[in-house]
Amino acid sequence: MNETKEVRVRFAPSPTGPLHIGGVRTALYNYLFAKKNNGKFLLRIEDTDRTRFVPGAQDYIIESLHWCGIIPDEGVSVGGDCGPYIQSERKEIYKKYVAQLLENGCAYYAIDTPEELDAMRKRLQDEKSASMQYDYINRMSMRNSFTIPKEELDEWISSGKPYVVRFNMPANEELVLHDMIRGEVRVNTSTLDDKVLYKSDGMPTYHLANIVDDHLMRISHVIRGEEWLPSMPLHVMLYRAFGWEDSMPQFAHLPLLLKPDGNGKLSKRDGDRLGFPVFPLRWPQDMSQPEIASGYRETGYYPEAFINMLALLGWNPGTEQEIFTKQELVEAFSMDRVSKSGAKFNPEKAKWFNHEYLIRRTDAELLKDATPYLHGYENMYDGLTMERICGLVKERLHFVKEIWEQVHFFFEAPTQYDEKAVAKRWKPETPAIMNELINIIGEMEVFNVESMENTIPEWITSHQYHSGNTYNSIRICLVGEAKGPHLYDIMEIIGRDETVKRIRQALSVIK
RNA sequence: GGUGCUUUCGUCUAGUGGUCCAGGACAUCAGAUUCUCAGUCUGAGGAUCGAGGGUUCGAAUCCCUCAAGCACUACCA
Numbered sequence: 181m182n183e184t185k186e187v188r189v190r191f192a193p194s195p196t197g198p199l200h201i202g203g204v205r206t207a208l209y210n211y212l213f214a215k216k217n218n219g220k221f222l223l224r225i226e227d228t229d230r231t232r233f234v235p236g237a238q239d240y241i242i243e244s245l246h247w248c249g250i251i252p253d254e255g256v257s258v259g260g261d262c263g264p265y266i267q268s269e270r271k272e273i274y275k276k277y278v279a280q281l282l283e284n285g286c287a288y289y290a291i292d293t294p295e296e297l298d299a300m301r302k303r304l305q306d307e308k309s310a311s312m313q314y315d316y317i318n319r320m321s322m323r324n325s326f327t328i329p330k331e332e333l334d335e336w337i338s339s340g341k342p343y344v345v346r347f348n349m350p351a352n353e354e355l356v357l358h359d360m361i362r363g364e365v366r367v368n369t370s371t372l373d374d375k376v377l378y379k380s381d382g383m384p385t386y387h388l389a390n391i392v393d394d395h396l397m398r399i400s401h402v403i404r405g406e407e408w409l410p411s412m413p414l415h416v417m418l419y420r421a422f423g424w425e426d427s428m429p430q431f432a433h434l435p436l437l438l439k440p441d442g443n444g445k446l447s448k449r450d451g452d453r454l455g456f457p458v459f460p461l462r463w464p465q466d467m468s469q470p471e472i473a474s475g476y477r478e479t480g481y482y483p484e485a486f487i488n489m490l491a492l493l494g495w496n497p498g499t500e501q502e503i504f505t506k507q508e509l510v511e512a513f514s515m516d517r518v519s520k521s522g523a524k525f526n527p528e529k530a531k532w533f534n535h536e537y538l539i540r541r542t543d544a545e546l547l548k549d550a551t552p553y554l555h556g557y558e559n560m561y562d563g564l565t566m567e568r569i570c571g572l573v574k575e576r577l578h579f580v581k582e583i584w585e586q587v588h589f590f591f592e593a594p595t596q597y598d599e600k601a602v603a604k605r606w607k608p609e610t611p612a613i614m615n616e617l618i619n620i621i622g623e624m625e626v627f628n629v630e631s632m633e634n635t636i637p638e639w640i641t642s643h644q645y646h647s648g649n650t651y652n653s654i655r656i657c658l659v660g661e662a663k664g665p666h667l668y669d670i671m672e673i674i675g676r677d678e679t680v681k682r683i684r685q686a687l688s689v690i691k
Numbered sequence: 692g693g694u695g696c697u698u699u700c701g702u703c704u705a706g707u708g709g710u711c712c713a714g715g716a717c718a719u720c721a722g723a724u725u726c727u728c729a730g731u732c733u734g735a736g737g738a739u740c741g742a743g744g745g746u747u748c749g750a751a752u753c754c755c756u757c758a759a760g761c762a763c764u765a766c767c768a
């Protein structure tokens with residue numbers, strides 16, 4: 181293949197529903213490969229199956245890629261000089277190419293009904309035939325160009341009766357194919373069948389449309405999921421049939437994403453079953469609809485963390501680096517470091533990635549991210565203090581949306597006190613000690629972390645109070661339970677008056 | 692059933708004939724951080740490199756056989 185050819189790759193999903201993370205990863209690898217090689221990334225919609233068309237799916241796909249930062253250079257919603265990029269709008273184009281194959285004998289007409297096809301398969305199964313498909317042997321007992329006189333067939337077709345066009349797969353040719361990830365793949369064409377290229381509804385099948393479009397759109401590399409590996413021989417034969425073998429793209433078949441438990445490829449159902457999203461965005465998108473499947477965006481993932489996690493599922497840089505910006509991924513990416521075997525998706529590690537991205541946010545950025553989750557308290561303190569609160573708790577978070585449970589006590593006094601903590605720490609002498617503390621707080625000239633460090637430990641040791649019980653009792657008064665950041669930080673932020681108020685409140689409630 | 696692909700710690704993986712009685716990350720467990728929880732740091736356990744045979748002075752790495760898993764096997768993509 182021509183090495184100097186411009187790199188042009190495409191992501192070509194079907195709008196049959198939401199894109200799942202396997203699809204996003206395929207798009208990502210295409211994107212990374214394109215950018216790494218100064219090439220173009222195209223988005224094409226393969227909607228040749230009208231019966232499976234799902235309204236909204238196309239917009240969902242576009243929005244998902246956009247959220248991930250996987251932006252097409254060309255294609256649907258972007259434009260370009262190889263359009264249209266929606267296959268149903270290219271119907272007329274395919275007609276012309278089918279005619280070419282019919283003419284040169286690489287394809288033929290078939291008029292078997294679905295019932296006849298079922299009967300054939302059943303018959304072959306009953307006979308325990310080695311071949312169970314519509315191939316060079318079995319086509320001779322079916323209704324097609326090989327078995328029906330030309331005039332009769334022409335008559336059938338010109339009278340508007342249904343027909344399909346099948347590929348004329350030759351017998352016994354040894355094919356040696358090359359895959360960028362798997363190396364050589366050898367297949368004998370006798371094991372292949374005569375795939376339908378053109379359906380009775382006047383639409384091409386995936387195979388035909390795919391080859392024609394990839395050729396017309398000057399695609400240099402076909403990077404897709406491993407489920408397509410079995411049809412690579414057909415596709416290569418199709419390039420040959422058209423006489424396009426010289427400009428044929430290189431193929432790379434990506435390993436599958438497997439479900440976290442058990443075996444098999446990750447499916448749309450696994451998310452609900454195992455409690456993690458399998459979709460980038462929730463589906464359906466329409467917020468008035470009940471949520472059917474959750475999305476990474478709505479769960480609180482940063483898109484950068486999401487694609488970082490996805491990139492490492494089936495590819496590795498060969499170094500020990502795990503956290504990559506998108507630009508770093510582009511620079512590090514190479515197809516020969518993509519693994520061959522399927523990868524089980526690990527939801528725990530996905531969360532870890534988000535945590536890593538979260539702690540890298542500055543306090544100011546985090547405050548911005550967290551504002552929707554602060555229940556209207558985002559301006560309760562000055563900006564710097566608000567940022568400080570975020571900084572104090574950020575390492576405890578996997579997702580920004582979890583922030584309220586870590587910070588609520590900065591904004592609202594506790595209304596109840598954790599029974600276990602009280603039972604463990606609140607002793608008969610505690611009320612007296614707390615009253616003493618109120619006095620000490622009142623006498624402090626300034627009320628901040630430093631002044632507390634200078635007075636409170638000394639007060640505790642000089643009276644020989646039990647430090648664990650004392651500190652935790654204060655914490656119970658302020659927070660309501662034995663949790664949270666350092667006590668002095670909490671006290672300084674909520675302030676002297678609020679601190680005293682909360683201790684008094686606790687004294688009146690805890691018996 | 693047929694065809695193809697794959698096979699290193701629970702999981703993702705490094706490893707392309709000696710430096711590997713196999714390294715890292717997530718998860719797990721333990722210790723430290725003496726106000727808590729979380730986090731962080733340190734450490735530990737965890738892989739007979741799918742099995743068997745061969746080549747070689749030497750194999751996770753090369754060859755053969757087998758097994759298992761997965762994918763495909765539609766007028767779906």
